[in-house]
């Protein structure tokens with residue numbers, strides 16, 4: 506078994522344990538393998554070990570990897586999880602399956618307009634700055650509902666949920682509390698009729714706290730692929 510296959514198994518076991526402790530089904534939580542900075546050969550190894558969803562932060566790097574793994578394209582889902590500038594929306598709309606980092610209507614409008622007709626709707630999460638970090642992207646929680654409604658109305662997008670990247674927390678309880686505030690916002694939007702099914706939160710260091718708080722998709726990089734250089 507390769508190192509990547511073994512680490513994937515460890516991460517799946519962590520998710521399963523966290524689900525069990527939270528009284529949740531393991532099928533409630535999707536593992537997104539964050540392959541940024543790692544090569545196509547590493548992604549292929551993970552795919553051969555059964556991993557299907559991959560996350561990339563840098564659009565150009567992601568597009569190159571998608572091309573290098575074109576033979577696996579139908580089996581894999583590619584998620585753009587990095588900050589998105591206007592001049593990169595076309596590449597994302599043409600090549601990716603998901604975008605987690607929509608925090609402005611203008612970006613969503615471009616993605617919708619640029620999504621090719623022959624492809625399924627682009628799956629979108631709205632990034633929320635859940636802990637008010639000053640230097641961060643993401644819409645303020647109070648603005649999430651209005652943006653979600655506007656994004657949900659765009660024709661070539663399918664609004665799936667919310668995504669957060671909280672600051673590292675000092676301990677499990679603090680991490681879970683921040684993630685729980687994201688879960689509460691997610692439920693508030695669903696109570697308003699938005700029909701969201703995805704709450705993208707939790708990374709290598711805090712996936713247990715995120716699952717405990719109700720994450721449905723954890724984005725895990727270093728615990729699968731190793732430390733980034």
Ligand SMILES: *Cc1c(COP(=O)(O)O)cnc(C)c1O
Pocket residue numbers: 539541562586587670708709710724725726727728
């Ligand atoms: C890099 C990255 C991750 C994965 O982080 P790890 O700590 O390596 O698991 C998850 N989400 C986003 C948005 C990232 O940029």
